Amino acid sequence: MATVSPALDAHGHADDHSHGGHHEQSFISKYVFSLDHKIIGIQFLITTLIMLMVGGALALAVRWQLAFPWENMPVVGQLFGLFRTEGGQISPEFYTMLFTMHASVMIFLVIIPILAGAFGNFLIPLQIGTDDMAFPALNMMSYWFMWPAIACFACSFFVAGGTAGPGNGWTSYPLLSDLPQAAPSSGSPQTFWLIGLTLVGVSSMMGSVNYLTTIINMRAPGMTLFRMPLTIWSMFITAILQAFALPVLTAAGFMLVFDRLGTIFPTDIHSVFFIPANIIVNNAAPTVGGGQPLLWQHLFWFYSHPAVYIMLLPAMGMVSDMLACMSRKPVFGYKPMVYSMAAIAGLGFIVWGHHMFTSGMNPALGMTFMTSTMMIALPSAIKVFNWIGTIWGGDLKFNGVMLNCSGFVAMFIVGGLSGIFMAAVPVDIYFHDTYFIVAHFHYVLFGSTLFGVFAAIQFWFPKMFGREMNDTVQRWHFALSFIGFNCTFFPMHLLGIAGMPRRYADPYLHGYLEHLLPMNRFITISAILMGFAQFLLLGNFFYSMFRGKKVGRNPWNANGLEWTAPSPPGHGNFDIAPVVYRGPYEYSSPEAEAIGQDFILQTVPHVKGVAKITHH
């Protein structure tokens, strides 16, 4: 496998010398407060993988309650002080905390940072052929701002004496999230949650400024925009989305904090951005105010709809790269792929209202948002067709990377199609806030993004650690995760059609939902299977880090610049500064054939005697 392209043969020995001109670094500055984008990327990756397990554990607790309502949790029920008061039983307050923190951890501490933080950091400089990010110190800070955020989220579990963490959903709609009297969780836990959210935002913002600058300014000679791998395009577009959408969430977060000033220090002074007059919560005095709770929903979704694409686009880009490599074919329709990502990003800013179809906003707005939402399914569809076009006729390698990427495409189709039901306002009136939505966003966020990430971990692992992961384990991990995933989330569409609302601690209280208990048990058992399958990934990851088979620079015979650097690249990345002569997807091209391979690195100059290709 360890083929080194002809262009590199002469330098193949350079691996050990890549540190060349750099002075020795201490352990702390090399691995802890590192300025090296690769170390920061790996720090993000390991942190987010651990958070993935935390979020997963919270999800399984949610599932336990839905399958065995009010029964004591086995094992863990006795472990945590949190449960002990109820003798291992999940209380309704605790249940609201479980799903709130599950979503918050998964979205803000796993999906967003694993894509932009881990893979964005690791891949951007390597794929555009530069030695590091534009602002290495800012980059380091973007990682270290994650920790106070994690600390705030962790504190929010405990500040109210362990009786209630934040329990207002990841969407945190006022007034529940605004008036501290509204619920035990709406006091200081909610404040900690908001501060944690703001800190994650700061981290993302520092990252996106860095990515934008780096991609615009630091591309290797010859790396024109349309020679960039789709991963880089996706990271670029994602960074734009972050940079424009995030300030709105941060502002909304501060507005909510100001409405809740009394939870930070004893004062009666606070703003009323979201608080209307004459609201009586829990027999407290009526509120005084002239605020509008719907304002929060508009601001929140103005960020959070683009954010769902922040949670997907990078995976789309990476999957395009990996599918091309594993099919030994150029990406089908490179430019349509770029334009459709740009269209998704652009349209992504004008569809936020589709989360508010039942909120009572003006029906004329509902019609507009419906049309724009339908239109956003179009670029999504175009991407699917192009991925299938990429696979079509390829010389496919059925390894873990390919399987996870195919899984990504298959699952994205489901998520995109279920979106259409909910984009149709009258139909969404029925489906809004039911399990149909839960099925939809797990198909896009887990089914697509996470399967894409599973593939990306295996694909770029050799570049990160100079060793490869065990492919058999990866394929088992894929099979178990894929089966577990579909058995968990496909039936949720049916629960949604049956009218089961989300965020219910005990749906069976309602006669029309009683008969759904067996299905919920089935879902929970599948979810447990899927959860435990993740230990295969983690085990494989950490084992291979130290014991995996050593590989050379380009174990996959891929074309990108990262594969011309040593594995792992030293500080400064490249031993020979790369110059780019072609696009990243010239697999099986006549020029590649002329040099006796089915790939041709971006650094290989035009091969004499072969007609130049002018596709782009």
Next chain:
Amino acid sequence: MKKFWALFFFFWPTVAIISCVIAPSRGWWFPSPPMSRTGVQIDGLFYLILIIVTITFVATQYVLAYALWKGATKESGSKALFSHGSHKLEIIWTIVPSFILVFISLSQLDVLAEIRVISKFPEKATKVAEVTARQFEWRIRYPKPGTELTTVENPGDLYYVNELHVPTGKPVIINLRTQDVQHAFFSPQLRVKQDAVPGLVIPIWFDVREVGNYDLVCAELCGWGHYKMKARIVAQSQSSVDKYLKQLEADQNADGTKSEAAASGDE
């Protein structure tokens, strides 16, 4: 092994389709046929989208699986097809889906307008009650028999909790509001859902086609007791509703007190 994986991608969409086909007979489908006129329309639109989506699902999944199958059965070492794409295909698969999507959008507009645009509410719809959500119950206020419902309380109004009586066979309007946080009025059998937003009074209309009891639940997270905001909508003939209200009035007056406290009971 390669073929196994290709078959895997044929296999799962097949299972998915089968599970949807058997779902209605196993009770994994709508809780009941639509019990309101707008519900009938909503279901119609749902099935329209379901057909389009099912065709797309089957086509794309099987083409994907077939592409994998082609790769799996390819002679090993044979060269991959070298192609950067096809302008013609891109045009086709941009234009065709966009027509379908525009068609779906347009097909929704009339029903949406009918349900939500206040000036299009049925002319003879009567305002029967105000429903006020609060943690964690539904408070119902009927106007004093013979008077009109207004947004402010009037002496003689009738109060009840967690049970809403409406006449069948004619459109009725409910004024929806909340006393505390946001809730949502959801009746799965009637296919009605509307958020109750703090500070707003939102009118909703529906007509119930058959006599019966229907669920009223909360569909917007409103705190720990969100799941237990259980109420029912009792649909009965106009004369039965009148009788019910008369009885309610008698009970309330016999009580001798301003009835809100009495009617709302414990929480």
